Amino acid sequence: MGRRIAILVLPLFLLGLGAVGAEKYIVASDIPWAPFEWASPEGDYLGFDLDVMRCIAVLMGYEIEIRPVAFDSIIPAVVLGEVDIGASGFTITAKREEVVDFSNPYWLSNQAVLVRRDAVFKAPDDLFCCGHKIGAQRGTTGADWVQSNLVDKGVDVQLVLYETYPEAVLDLVNGRLDAVVQDEPASQQSLSAYPDDLKILGVIETNEYFGFLVASGDPKGLLPKINEGMLKLGLRYDLELPVEGQWKVKFRILPDSPWFYLVQAYFGPPLEKVESAWKACIGTLYDETFAPAERVFNFAKCLAERASG
Numbered sequence: 001m002g003r004r005i006a007i008l009v010l011p012l013f014l015l016g017l018g019a020v021g022a023e024k025y026i027v028a029s030d031i032p033w034a035p036f037e038w039a040s041p042e043g044d045y046l047g048f049d050l051d052v053m054r055c056i057a058v059l060m061g062y063e064i065e066i067r068p069v070a071f072d073s074i075i076p077a078v079v080l081g082e083v084d085i086g087a088s089g090f091t092i093t094a095k096r097e098e099v100v101d102f103s104n105p106y107w108l109s110n111q112a113v114l115v116r117r118d119a120v121f122k123a124p125d126d127l128f129c130c131g132h133k134i135g136a137q138r139g140t141t142g143a144d145w146v147q148s149n150l151v152d153k154g155v156d157v158q159l160v161l162y163e164t165y166p167e168a169v170l171d172l173v174n175g176r177l178d179a180v181v182q183d184e185p186a187s188q189q190s191l192s193a194y195p196d197d198l199k200i201l202g203v204i205e206t207n208e209y210f211g212f213l214v215a216s217g218d219p220k221g222l223l224p225k226i227n228e229g230m231l232k233l234g235l236r237y238d239l240e241l242p243v244e245g246q247w248k249v250k251f252r253i254l255p256d257s258p259w260f261y262l263v264q265a266y267f268g269p270p271l272e273k274v275e276s277a278w279k280a281c282i283g284t285l286y287d288e289t290f291a292p293a294e295r296v297f298n299f300a301k302c303l304a305e306r307a308s309g
Contacts, residue, residue, distance in 0.1 A: 024063035025084035030071035035266040036089045040275040048266040049087040056229030072139030091141045091208040102211035103226045111204040112187035114180040124202040132178040135168035142181040234259035261300035269307040277306030
């Protein structure tokens with residue numbers, strides 16, 4: 001099952017709780033993976049996934065407790081009923097759907113190949129040979145891609161697995177790896193953290209859709225609430241014609257919607273500005289002098305304006 005991680009005791013609103021006295025659900029997340037989830041120096045849990053979970057809880061009238069859990073332990077914890085929701089940039093895959101159920105997709109991502117800025121490689125194919133060391137987080141689709149498409153096919157590379165992506169990225173910066181394969185949005189944040197040290201060599205178009213996950217059969221009836229909550233936040237999507245037997249989802253985000261402002265806040269500004277904005281704005285999400293929809297809108301817009309300003 002992997003390690004258990006201690007939960008930091010925080011004030012009620014910082015834990016991300018919704019309506020007092022309502023049903024409470026535990027949301028498990030692999031916290032060190034910005035911009036989807038991370039902990040500020042003060043110990044606040046924030047990130048796109050976590051604030052989507054908080055906003056949906058407010059809109060749908062339940063409470064949540066955010067619990068940091070190692071990525072490859074989240075699905076087992078959901079299956080065993082130790083936690084209720086997995087919210088950690090999970091790609092929807094057929095293998096995972098054998099043991100858990102997913103919400104509607106909410107994000108499309110590809111895998112980026114991170115290398116040091118002084119690397120001589122001109123393209124990923126130059127890297128995929130010669131015993132080069134490639135890092136990835138254990139249990140992720142990045143690790144699976146390297147294993148399935150390179151190692152298992154006899155390509156001369158070494159896959160080095162880590163408990164978290166920040167550890168892999170730090171080893172890359174320090175010269176202990178030749179590359180890291182990681183989802184593109186998180187790789188952009190890695191560039192922001194190490195702008196003089198890293199660059200993206202290329203993007204592997206894996207077309208991965210992220211979803212929130214619950215136990216198989218959705219025994220607590222959470223998926224309809226999560227899916228309705230995402231609609232209320234302003235996410236829309238259309239199914240396009242199948243590509244190689246699989247449907248392709250086209251996302252639409254309503255302008256001037258909470259989803260629009262959460263994306264604006266978390267994908268672009270430096271993490272330090274987001275942390276400062278979050279601390280200034282989070283109280284508005286739990287200001288019961290406003291209706292739930294107003295609270296969610298005010299929080300998301302405040303976060304975007306302060307983070308981008």
